[in-house]
Amino acid sequence: MKSIAALQSIVTPWSDGLEPSDAELDAVDWEMPLILADVDLLDAEIAVLDRTPSDLDAQRIRRARRRMLAARRDLINQAIASMPAGAA
Numbered sequence: 001m002k003s004i005a006a007l008q009s010i011v012t013p014w015s016d017g018l019e020p021s022d023a024e025l026d027a028v029d030w031e032m033p034l035i036l037a038d039v040d041l042l043d044a045e046i047a048v049l050d051r052t053p054s055d056l057d058a059q060r061i062r063r064a065r066r067r068m069l070a071a072r073r074d075l076i077n078q079a080i081a082s083m084p085a086g087a088a
Contacts (some may be wrong), residue, residue: 034075037068 020028028035041064048057
């Protein structure tokens with residue numbers, strides 16, 4: 001099998017700028033608690049897609065939703081606290 005990139009550089013041009021910048025990595029690190037909480041919520045919801053949720057499943061979903069909302073609240077509060085005075 002031949003590589004498309006080797007035959008046509010227009011299809012997939014290679015650039016040295018494909019790596020995320022430090023600022024982008026910092027933003028991902030800053031949002032990581034929310035990302036992980038979202039993944040936990042999705043895991044809980046996916047687990048009950050093909051069946052009726054039991055009481056334990058419903059409790060797991062509620063807890064995951066609360067963790068996600070708490071992580072979102074914390075990030076918003078951190079963003080507001082880091083704003084310069086008078087910007088809010």
